[in-house]
Amino acid sequence: MKHAIYQMDVIVGKPEQNREKVANWMEGLANVDEIDTIVLPEMWNAGYALDQLEALADDHGKQTIEFLSELAKKYDVNIIGGSVANRVNHEIYNSSFIVNQFGELVYKYDKIHLVPMLDEPRYLTGGKQKDKVFELNGTKMGVIICYDLRFPEIIRSLILQGAEVIYIVAQWPSSRKDHWKILQQARAIENQCYIISANSCGRCYNTQFAGESLIVEPSGEIVAKGVTEKEATIFAEIDLDIVKNTRNQIPIFTSRVPHLYNSES
Numbered sequence: 121m122k123h124a125i126y127q128m129d130v131i132v133g134k135p136e137q138n139r140e141k142v143a144n145w146m147e148g149l150a151n152v153d154e155i156d157t158i159v160l161p162e163m164w165n166a167g168y169a170l171d172q173l174e175a176l177a178d179d180h181g182k183q184t185i186e187f188l189s190e191l192a193k194k195y196d197v198n199i200i201g202g203s204v205a206n207r208v209n210h211e212i213y214n215s216s217f218i219v220n221q222f223g224e225l226v227y228k229y230d231k232i233h234l235v236p237m238l239d240e241p242r243y244l245t246g247g248k249q250k251d252k253v254f255e256l257n258g259t260k261m262g263v264i265i266c267y268d269l270r271f272p273e274i275i276r277s278l279i280l281q282g283a284e285v286i287y288i289v290a291q292w293p294s295s296r297k298d299h300w301k302i303l304q305q306a307r308a309i310e311n312q313c314y315i316i317s318a319n320s321c322g323r324c325y326n327t328q329f330a331g332e333s334l335i336v337e338p339s340g341e342i343v344a345k346g347v348t349e350k351e352a353t354i355f356a357e358i359d360l361d362i363v364k365n366t367r368n369q370i371p372i373f374t375s376r377v378p379h380l381y382n383s384e385s
């Protein structure tokens with residue numbers, strides 16, 4: 121599966137301009153014919169203009185779904201639609217929409233863990249649905265949003281549902297970029313899966329976002345990486361046989377003893 125990740129400098133508070141930016145980026149992908157899946161970052165419609173989201177959030181994700189569907193059909197690609205500010209009645213969620221190459225919405229995920237350091241709990245509502253895997257081209261996958269990366273339980277849950285690839289869409293700050301890299305490598309190793317991340321790279325008020333979007337193999341090796349704090353397109357092909365081989369060589373999923381784990385839930 122060939123991927124193109126958009127490490128985007130999101131224009132804060134300007135959904136229309138950001139949609140135009142994404143459309144132009146796709147238009148400019150020289151080899152779009154060969155790409156199977158596109159990945160966008162977190163909150164790419166409005167950025168972290170949290171105090172303006174009442175006016176800027178997409179109503180029931182309608183505009184976003186329509187926009188992503190059209191692009192998916194036009195370029196014959198699956199789209200891991202990053203996430204957008206999404207108004208559902210009186211609440212605003214940080215929601216990811218996944219669209220397949222036929223333009224069909226295959227999954228929606230609302231970010232569960234809201235970030236106190238970015239004031240998200242004041243403006244957003246946390247997702248209430250349980251995480252689920254989705255399928256693209258016959259492969260089970262999962263998506264999480266940024267801060268979710270700090271909660272290993274959510275990725276393990278997706279893996280136990282059969283996911284072989286986990287997408288992380290993010291606006292992760294430069295100030296904690298070591299965590300960004302190390303946590304992704306750890307999640308890839310402990311779950312023997314691919315981790316594919318799209319981070320943003322610009323500034324929002326006083327926060328600089330790190331870029332450094334990654335593709336990490338099940339061994340923890342980084343096979344592709346975006347530049348630091350600048351816009352970039354990261355191309356990488358993943359080989360799902362590597363997941364199977366890794367799981368055969370170090371069979372952690374048959375060695376697990378779940379009835380001895382003192383789970384909280």
Ligand SMILES: NC(=O)CCC(=O)C(=O)O
Nearest residue numbers: 235266267291292293296
């Ligand atoms: N957008 C985010 O969720 C940022 C997460 C973050 O800053 C952190 O986990 O550290």
